[in-house]
Every structure is written in structure tokens, then in C-alpha cells.
Amino acid sequence: MAFADNLRQLPSIAHLAAVELLDDTGNVVASIPNQPGKTGSLTVYAALAAKHGSINPAAAQEGLTLFAEHTDDARQNPGKHPNIDRLLEVISSGLSYAVRTISA
Template identity: 60%
Template sequence: MAFADTLKQLPKVSHLAALNLLDAQGAVVATIENKSGQAGSLAVYNHLAQLYGSINAEAARKGLELYAEHTGDARESPGKHPNIDRLIGVIERGDVLRVKQVFAV
């Protein structure tokens, strides 16, 4: 399934302003905002957090499936898709990222 079609099936994120991704020490290592160019990733990461409770290797593998055609492009062009690169890194390093929702006001 194409990424655009997958997004239509994920839970809506209009109630979120952003997601903060936290490392094991609780430091924010990334923020995904609800804005053009990031809203799809916000939906993916939010969905993964709901399913898995965090972004761990299992969640990251599922995320790479959800990103569909963009995953191959990210592997071929590191840095072009930082939110996909992050999932690849989680798998490779065995990281676990906690997800903190930032609600829209």
C-alpha cells in the first residue's frame, strides 16, 4: 500500500501540536511537529507509540512498513528522510525512544 493510502487509515492527529521523542535519560532528541512536511510522520510515530508504547525495534520495523515506498528512498539517500532514518537507527542500535504528545491549544 502506498504511503498516502496508509495515512488515510491511521488515527487522526489534529489534536496534536507535536510529538517529542525522548531518549533513556528523558532528553528530547527530536520533535515532530504537526505542520506541512511533518504531519505524515507525526501520524506514523503517534500510531506506533499507541501500538507499542514507545519507539523500539519492533515499532520501528512496523514504521518502515508504513512508510512504504519512502523507506527504500531513505535507504538509498540517507538524510533525505530524517524520520525514517531515525527508525532505521533505532533498529540498528537497539534504541528505545519514549514519545510525549504535545497537545494543540
């Protein structure tokens, strides 16, 4: 399924201003705001966190599937899709990130 189709299957993020990813010491290492160009990533990360409790290797693998055609583009163009690059890093390193949602 295409990324746009996958997004339609995920819960709404209208109530969110952002999600923050936290390392194992509680420091914010990334933030994905609810703004044009980021809403797809926010939708995916919020759904993954709700289902898996964190962004861990299993969540990251599912995320790569949800990002669909953008995952191949990210693999071919490192740095072009930083939120997909982060999922690839989680898988390769075994890292996990806690997720904090910021209400709108």
C-alpha cells in the same frame, strides 16, 4: 500499500501539536511538529507510540512498512528522510525512545 493509503488507515493527529522523542534520561532528542511536510511522520510516530508504547525496534519495523515507498528512498538517500533514518537507527542499534505527545 502506498504511504498515502497507509496514512488514511491511521488515527487522526488533529489534536496534536507535536510528538517529542525522549532518550533514556528523559532528554528530548527529536520533535516532530504538526506542520506541512511533517504531518505524515507525525501521524506514523503517534500511531506507533500508541500501539507499542514507545519507538522501539518492533515499532520501528512497523514504521518502515507504513512509510512504504519512502523507506526505499531513505535507504538510497541517507539524510533525505530523517524520521525514517531514525527508525533505521533504532532497528540497527536496538535503541528505544519514549514518546511525549503535545496537545494542540
